[in-house]
Amino acid sequence: MSLFLRARGILGSALQALGARLAPVAAETPAPAKPADTTSVDRGDVHADALNQMRTAVNWLIGALAAVAAAMIAGSQLSSIGKLSWTADHSRLLTALIGVTAAVAAILIAIGLLYYAQAPINTDFSRLTKLAGQTRRWGLNGRLRSQVERDSTLHRGTGSLSALMTAFDAVRVEYHELKDAAYDAEKKIAAAPDEETRAAAAKLNAVRAVVDSRLQEYRNALLRVARVDKYLRTRRTYRVTTAMVILLSVAAAFGFVAFAWAANP
Numbered sequence: 001m002s003l004f005l006r007a008r009g010i011l012g013s014a015l016q017a018l019g020a021r022l023a024p025v026a027a028e029t030p031a032p033a034k035p036a037d038t039t040s041v042d043r044g045d046v047h048a049d050a051l052n053q054m055r056t057a058v059n060w061l062i063g064a065l066a067a068v069a070a071a072m073i074a075g076s077q078l079s080s081i082g083k084l085s086w087t088a089d090h091s092r093l094l095t096a097l098i099g100v101t102a103a104v105a106a107i108l109i110a111i112g113l114l115y116y117a118q119a120p121i122n123t124d125f126s127r128l129t130k131l132a133g134q135t136r137r138w139g140l141n142g143r144l145r146s147q148v149e150r151d152s153t154l155h156r157g158t159g160s161l162s163a164l165m166t167a168f169d170a171v172r173v174e175y176h177e178l179k180d181a182a183y184d185a186e187k188k189i190a191a192a193p194d195e196e197t198r199a200a201a202a203k204l205n206a207v208r209a210v211v212d213s214r215l216q217e218y219r220n221a222l223l224r225v226a227r228v229d230k231y232l233r234t235r236r237t238y239r240v241t242t243a244m245v246i247l248l249s250v251a252a253a254f255g256f257v258a259f260a261w262a263a264n265p
Contacts, residue, residue, distance in 0.1 A: 047227055047228065047230075047231035050231065050235075051230075051231060051234055054234065054235065054238045055118060057238075058114055058117055058118060058238060058241075059118075061114055061242075061245065062111060062114045062115065065107065065110060065111055065114070065245070065249070066111060069104075069107040069111075069252075091262075092262040092263070093262070095258055095259075095261070095262035096258070096259045096262035096263045098255075098258070099254075099255040099256065099257070099258030099259035099262060100255060100256070100259040101255075102251065102252075102255040103251075103252040103253075103254075103255030103256045103259065104252075104255075106248040106249070106251045106252040106255065107248070107249075107252050109248055110244070110245040110248040110249060110252075113241050113244055113245060113248075114241060114245060116241075117237050117238055117241040121230055121233050121234050121237065122230065123225075123226040123227075123229040123230050123233075124226075125222075127226075127229070128161070128165065128222060128225065128226060128229075129165060131144060131145065131161060131229070132161045132162040132164075132165040133162070140232055140233065140236060143232065144161075144225070144228060144229050144232060145160065145161050147228060148160060148161045148164070148225055148228075149161075153221070153224065154221055154224055154225055154228070155221065156217055156218060156221045161225060164218065164221060164222065164225070165222075167218060168215075168218040168219065168222060171211060171214050171215045171218060172215060174211055175208065175211045175212055175215050178204055178207055178208040178211060179208060181204050182201060182204040182205055182208055185197060185200050185201035185204055186201055189201060
């Protein structure tokens with residue numbers, strides 16, 4: 001009996017500590033600065049507020065689930081198992097042990113899933129390249145590509161994610177070629193300054209500035225696409241996790257009910 005009481009106290013204290021540790025702290029999202037150039041400067045993450053709300057909701061759910069689990073374990077009379085005899089109450093003892101074990105396991109798994117759901121999800125350039133090379137129109141990736149095709153602020157006039165990636169690569173190559181040419185011209189000016197070389201270098205720098213403006217525009221568009229992809233993936237993770245946590249909570253409730261029935265003949 002003392003062993004069960006000690007186990008109940010330790011597990012209850014651990015869950016209360018976990019709930020307090022994972023209590024939500026509302027993060028204030030700074031307002032994005034207003035850029036002067038609306039075509040080449042990014043306006044910030046429009047999905048930041050939604051992501052913060054989902055993250056806060058999950059934090060609250062973690063704390064609430066841990067608190068409820070601690071209360072249920074503290075309220076359940078685990079010491080009642082000691083009153084059962086293996087010979088006389090064989091089936092009830094097994095039911096009680098299986099029920100309470102399944103209930104605690106379901107709660108711990110649910111808390112672990114909620115904690116895992118808060119792992120950072122990032123979209124890098126390699127993922128964008130992979131998305132641009134796909135053609136299927138269903139699923140999360142297909143939904144992202146369809147959204148890019150419908151939103152000109154995402155594809156910047158190219159029409160699709162694949163075309164945007166192709167245009168970005170072409171402009172990036174052109175920019176670095178102009179940068180190398182301007183570097184060679186500057187070296188010639190340093191070695192033998194003359195007006196013709198200076199004029200050529202100035203022209204190269206002017207063209208490079210124009211190309212750089214387009215490069216920044218495409219880069220900001222890809223950053224926006226990456227943020228949309230992050231939002232869609234995070235929302236899917238939270239939805240799936242929430243559904244699984246609800247099922248696990250129902251399973252835990254049935255486990256505690258089975259334990260209460262078996263432990264109190």
